[in-house]
Amino acid sequence: MNEKTIRILEFNKIIDRLVTLTASSLGAELAQQLLPEVDFEKIKINLKETSDGVNFISRRGSPPLGGVNDIRDSIRRAEIGSILNPGELIRVSGLLRAVRNLKNYASGDNIRTGEDNVVGELINCLEASKRVEDKINMCIVSEEEISDNASPALGNIRRQIRHAQNSIKDKLNDLVRSSKYQKYMQESIVTLRGDRYVVPVKQEYRSEIPGLVHDSSASGATLFVEPMAVVEANNTIRELKIKEQTEIERILQELSCDVSEISMGLKTNVELLAKLDFIFAKAKLSLDYNCVCPKLNREGRTVIKKGRHPLLDPKIVVPIDFWIGDEFDTLVVTGPNTGGKTVTLKTVGLFTLMTQAGLQIPANEGTEISVFGKVFADIGDEQSIEQSLSTFSSHMKNIVNILENVDSSSLVLFDELGAGTDPTEGAALAMAILEHLKERGCTIVATTHYSQLKVYAVTTPHVENACCEFDVETLKPTYKLLIGVPGRSNAFAISNRLGLIDSIVERAKGYLTSEEIKFEDMLMSIEKNLNQSESEKRQAQVLKLEAEKIRNEIEEQKKRFEDRKENIVKEAREEARRVLLDAKHEAENILSEMRRIQREKESSQSQKEAEDMRLKIKNKIDNIEEALSKPIIPRNTLVKPPKNLKPGDSVLIINLNQKGTVVALPDKNGEAIVQAGIMKINLHITNLKVIDEQKAQIKRTGAGEIGVSKARNISTEIDLRGLNLEDALENVDKYLDDAVISGLAEVSIIHGKGTGILRSGIHQYLKSNKRVKSYRLGKYGEGETGVTIVELK
Incomplete structure (x- = not known):
């Protein structure tokens, strides 16, 4: 890939950001070497790696990569028999710990990420060695200290050293504190010189303390003397120190051999951990920029949906929609300076480089990127005084280089093509360059000011x-890219808005040719029509959303009515079954009694009782037949049949206590068709009452008694905890019905604190409920935010 293009499109800044997201020098090394690929299959593999890394982090959190160090030199030294120092062994232990943590990270729960997940496969290939890791941790405390528990011999030697040191210090302390020798001492302390315990003696009393002089103060007034009484003990400590060092070297040699034995596994681990660190860094970059994995193609087709340049502030960047490669393969972008043309060019180029490098891009789903063999960019002013190059010359030198190297699989990006020279010649040259590149089969995006x-x-x-859209009223660009519309220069409008004299603006317009004026007018018309169509499109989307919402509400009402209908039918069937079972039980009792009576035939009274029993059975069976012969919606003469019933009349269905509308007049059997909600029902006219007499009818049919019954039994609170929002709203709806009938003025709805979804949904429902006068959250002692207090009308 062209190195200059990579620099111009600022791909190196993406790499710098990627390096900061690595956890080790191993991963950073791979990140620094990342370049765009041209092999289609390899790009697919690299993108899949990134997607798998995103999948792992999204499901399991950040990976534990602490302790990943570059230990390749230490492994090589261990293989040739060198002794590793404590610091190197600690880094080996840290890498083994990282391997173990990553394997736990990948398999420590029941979350599955797919059998073909690259990250999972790499982690499975890691080789842990708990034995070597634990042995190093047990033996080495830090880079400067070996543990006493590293070996029994080392522990024994160090105990002897401590015992000898304490013995020497006791003797010397007695010496410096004795009245006999105290006047010879510069200070009453015991100190060390060259690993040997000494006392500070005044120079003039050197002969009073027999021993070996090891040092003196800068002034010469103090001599550090090792008294003869402790020379042998100091010699013993010296010998023990040598033994200690020998034992430490033996321990380090043993640990180094252990490392050498697993050197092949360690080498593999280093490579795998470097790769994993690199993949997770790519995944973190994707999550930080809210990226998606683009679809790939080889046809030169690029479709960017709501693309955001990753190096711009995400709070202010304006997403762009961009496409090329289907109906057209050359795009000419026009618009005012600072309007976003260059950012558009860089976004398209950078997205292409990032995708071909295996990085996801900050855009929306549905984005598609083509794989190009070469990417060229001529962006920015590279004027050079030293090389005597003007702006035009520097651009042209770069363009010449591009023309010499392009092929049919190239993406070419031009910023201000043909600028820096005579406009007429520059425009002609620009068109010739575009034609040449079109003939070569390139995909081209160019910005210009030339009409x-x-x-x-x-x-x-x-x-x-x-x-790039420009708002003339505010004199500010909107940074929106409009494909299919040529941009207006807006020079006259901007000058006028900035206060340029009208006569000058009009005179300037007079210098334009009629063709140029017509063209600008055409652009204005196109822009106006486009803005109008965009506005109408947004309005259509709003109306579509509202229609979908209404349709969903109707479907929900239909479902609730169907559920209610099913419940009524179910209750009727259960009642019929209960009546039948009661009758069957009663008949069995009667028959049993009859058999008893027949056994007592000697009495005339018994015959009379038998006859009574037979009559009782007959009456009971007749009652059962009558009960079972009743329809689910019985034809009871609950009210007088309404007279002059007409289609469209509002009626009350007495048995269901539901409102309905007459659709068809009663037939010869008195059956009328009534529309109740979304259902049409055949009902006898004795079950119908015109809506004006509803209040009296409800009173006659016992609704008042129902209200009294409910008032006795209904609670002043309902507990919805544990229910989902849909079931909770259905229960609240029924409960408020009962509460209103019962005459309750205030009720409590217990929904709990939880995530707040249930509380929010109930409050939304209460806002539009006609039975609710007001509602509030509970106060202290009432349940606070876990309870809503509702005042009913």
Whole structure:
């Protein structure tokens, strides 16, 4: 990939960000070497690695990569028999610990990430060695200290050393504190010189303390003397120190041999951990920028949905929609300076480089990126005084290099093509360059201010215009890219808004040719129509959402009505079954009694009793038949049949206590068709009452008694904890019905604190409920935010 293009498109800044997200020098090394690939299959593999890393982090959190160090030199030294120092062994232990933690991270729970997950496969290939890890940790305390528990011999030697040192210090302390020798001492202390215990003696009393002089003060007034009484003990400590060092070297040699034995596994671990660190860094970059994995193609087709340049502040960046490669393969972008043309170019180029490097890109789902063999960019002013190059010359030198190297699989990005020279010649040269690149089969995106290129894009096949939108009223760009619309220069409008004299603006317009004026007018018309269509599109989307919401509400009402209907039918069937079972039980009792009576035939009274029993059975069976012959919605003459019933009349269905509308007049059997909600029901007119007499009818049919009954039994609170929102709302709806009938003025709805979803949904429902006068959260002692107090109308 062209090195200059990588620098111009600022791909190196993405790499710098990636390096900061690695956890080790191993991963950072791989990140620094990352470059865009051109092999399609390899790019797919690299993108899958990143996606698998995102999958792992999303499901399990950040990976435990602490302790991953570059121990390759230590492994090589161990293999040739060298003794590793404590610091190197600690780093080996740290790497083994990282291996163990990663394996636990991947398999420590029941979350499955798929059998073909690259990250999971790499972690499975890691080789842990708990024995060597624990042995190193037991033997080595720090880079400077070996543990006493490293071996029994080392522990024994150090105990002897401590015993000898304490003995010497006791003797010397007695010496410096004795009245006989105290006047000879500079200070009453015991100190060390060259690992040997000495006392500070005044120079003039040197002969009073027999022993070996090891040092003197800077002034010479103090001599550090090792008294003869402790020379032998100091010699003993010296010998023990030598034994201690020999034992330490033996321990380090043993640990180094252990490392050498697993050197092949350690080498593999280093490579795998470097790769994993690199993959997780790519995944973290993707999560930080809210990226998606783009779909790949080889056809030069690029579709970016809500793309955001990763190096711009995410709080202010304006997402762009961009496409090229289907109906057109050359895009000419126009618009004012600082309007976003260059950012668009860099976004397209950088997204291509990131994708081909195996990195996800900050855009929305549905984004598609083509794999190009080469990417070229001529962006920015590279004027060079030292090389005597003007702006035009520097651009042209770069363009010449691009033209020499492009092929049919190239993406070429031009910023201000043809600028820096005479506009007429520059525009002609720009069109010639675009035509040449089109003939070579390149995909081209170019920005310009030249009107000739706008006309070229309109009149040439497979070339399309685009513009960066500009708000003339505010004199600010909106940074929105509009493909299919050539941009207006807006020079006259901007000058006028900034206060330029009207006469000057009008005179300037007079210098334009009629064709140029017509073209600008055409652009204004196109822009106006586009803005209008965009507004209408947004309105249509709002209406569509509202229609979907209404449809969902109707479906929900239909479902509730169906459920209620099923419950009524179910209750009727259960009642019929209960009546039948009671009758069966009663009949069995009667038959049993009859058999008893027949056994007592000697009495005339018994015959009379038998006859009574037979009559009782007959009456009971007749009652059962009558009960079972009743329809689910019985034809009771509960009210007088309404007279002059007409289609469209509102009626009350007495048995269901539901409102309905008459659809068809009663037939010869008195059956009328009534619309109740979404259902049509055949009902006898004796079950119907015109809606004006509803209050009296409810009173006659016992609704008042129902209200009294409910008032006796209904609670002033309902507990919804543990229910989902849909079931909770259904229960609240029924409960408020009962509460209103019962005449309750205030009720409590217990929904718990939890996540707040249940509370929010209930409050939304209460806002639009006509039975609710007001509602509030509970106060202290009432349940606080876990309870809502409702005042009913």
